[in-house]
Amino acid sequence: MKTWRFGRGLVSLALTALVLFQSVGAGAWGNEGHVAINRVAAERIPASMPRFLRRAAGEIAYLGPEPDRWRSPSEFALKNAQEADHFIDLERVSWLDPLPAGRYEFYRKLYEKRAATSSANHADDYLPEHVGLQPYITMEVYGRLKAAFREYRQRVAAHQPTQAVQQAIIFYAGWLGHYVADGSQPLHTTIQYNGWVGANPNGYTTQHGIHAQFETAYVAANVTAKDFAGLVKSPEQMDDPFAGYVAYLRQSNGLVENVYALEKAPEGLRERALRPHSSSPLDGLRPDRRCC
Ligand SMILES: [Zn+2]
Numbered sequence: 001m002k003t004w005r006f007g008r009g010l011v012s013l014a015l016t017a018l019v020l021f022q023s024v025g026a027g028a029w030g031n032e033g034h035v036a037i038n039r040v041a042a043e044r045i046p047a048s049m050p051r052f053l054r055r056a057a058g059e060i061a062y063l064g065p066e067p068d069r070w071r072s073p074s075e076f077a078l079k080n081a082q083e084a085d086h087f088i089d090l091e092r093v094s095w096l097d098p099l100p101a102g103r104y105e106f107y108r109k110l111y112e113k114r115a116a117t118s119s120a121n122h123a124d125d126y127l128p129e130h131v132g133l134q135p136y137i138t139m140e141v142y143g144r145l146k147a148a149f150r151e152y153r154q155r156v157a158a159h160q161p162t163q164a165v166q167q168a169i170i171f172y173a174g175w176l177g178h179y180v181a182d183g184s185q186p187l188h189t190t191i192q193y194n195g196w197v198g199a200n201p202n203g204y205t206t207q208h209g210i211h212a213q214f215e216t217a218y219v220a221a222n223v224t225a226k227d228f229a230g231l232v233k234s235p236e237q238m239d240d241p242f243a244g245y246v247a248y249l250r251q252s253n254g255l256v257e258n259v260y261a262l263e264k265a266p267e268g269l270r271e272r273a274l275r276p277h278s279s280s281p282l283d284g285l286r287p288d289r290r291c292c
């Protein structure tokens with residue numbers, strides 16, 4: 001069944017990338033999706049990695065939705081500061097290739113572009129918080145994980161206790177898994193994040209709602225961890241993690257139309273998600289620009 005395989009393929013991308021990132025020294029999918037993605041990736045950590053990490057699948061799985069727990073209005077500063085970490089509108093920065101490796105150079109380029117754009121042409125679309133910062137937070141958490149592994153190796157070599165740094169590594173690995181999983185959700189990489197905008201020759205839906213219908217209701221009704229666990233590829237060393245990660249985001253972006261075509265198909269996302277065995281109501285559409 002075409003759409004079934006499609007859903008599994010998306011998740012496998014996230015898993016592959018997560019394992020890849022873990023192997024070098026190391027959603028957008030609702031609470032259950034992020035738990036499942038982190039768990040499956042953690043269970044595939046290779047035997048060449050330290051045993052404490054391979055035994056931490058439960059902790060890493062718990063941490064899958066952790067950044068989504070930072071989005072409550074009761075912690076306004078936190079919610080405000082990290083909202084843009086979950087997505088990037090790649091079409092908005094098509095003129096910026098390759099993307100700069102550091103977030104502040106990215107900010108500077110965006111503000112220059114905004115200054116050169118009239119308000120009639122929606123200059124504020126180029127604000128960093130509107131474009132999204134997905135690859136930057138991912139590389140920053142990856143950097144934390146890598147630094148923690150360096151500390152771990154030094155302590156092992158010096159025959160010092162490692163329990164505290166082990167806890168740090170588990171936290172960073174679980175935290176990283178969230179963003180890598182988000183990056184596999186095509187609608188977290190696009191200006192078409194929740195209803196088609198602009199030229200629309202294929203007549204895709206312009207209604208808000210497709211975002212949550214796809215990543216939460218559709219996935220909950222059609223995909224389980226068991227379905228995609230076997231699709232995770234073996235870890236590979238990445239020569240340039242930032243370039244590799246941006247390529248991974250572009251791959252997700254290339255699937256945006258597939259999501260809209262799925263919604264447009266006779267059965268559509270809504271009908272699939274509302275099958276009798278579904279436990280995912282569609283009334284959970286959230287008002288945030290990005291929902292998870
Ligand atoms: Zn989302």
Ligand SMILES: [Zn+2]
Binds near residue numbers: 027067
């Ligand atoms: Zn997220």
